[in-house]
Amino acid sequence: MTHQKVHNASSIPIDGFSNVRITSIWTFLMSVQWSEPWLIGLLTFHTICLGSTLLTCRFYRVQICQFLLMVAMVYSAEYLNELAANYWRSFSNFQYFDSTGMFISLVYSIPLLFNTIIIVIVWVYRTFSTMTELKTLQLKRRALREGRKKIE
Known part of the structure; x- marks a missing residue:
């Protein structure tokens, strides 16, 4: 059956x-009514976060701080959802904050996680670039040593 x-x-x-x-x-x-001021502010915040993520690609320590801050903000999303569910009338026209946290996950956590993924990709790229440079230097030094041994 x-x-x-x-x-x-x-x-x-x-x-x-x-x-x-x-x-x-x-x-x-x-x-979602995207014309609400707090949602426009949230979208502006995510745009600034993305811009700062892209602008700080060369500054490793700044990106470490940015990464940790974004991960902490994602971690606090559950608490933020509860807080917003209790006080939504003071800043919103509609109750978007459900018990499952779907709304806050979609409009708050996912864009922050997207930024952290970009940072990790930059870190992996920089690590591979450094490893490639190191291996190239090792091969050049080995070739120089072997060249000197042949001359002697």
């Missing part, structure tokens, strides 16, 4: 802003 999943349309949440059934991440993001 096969079990077929019964799709109950009433169990799919309806967005209060656009009256659209939320069936995917895309429909969820489309149902």
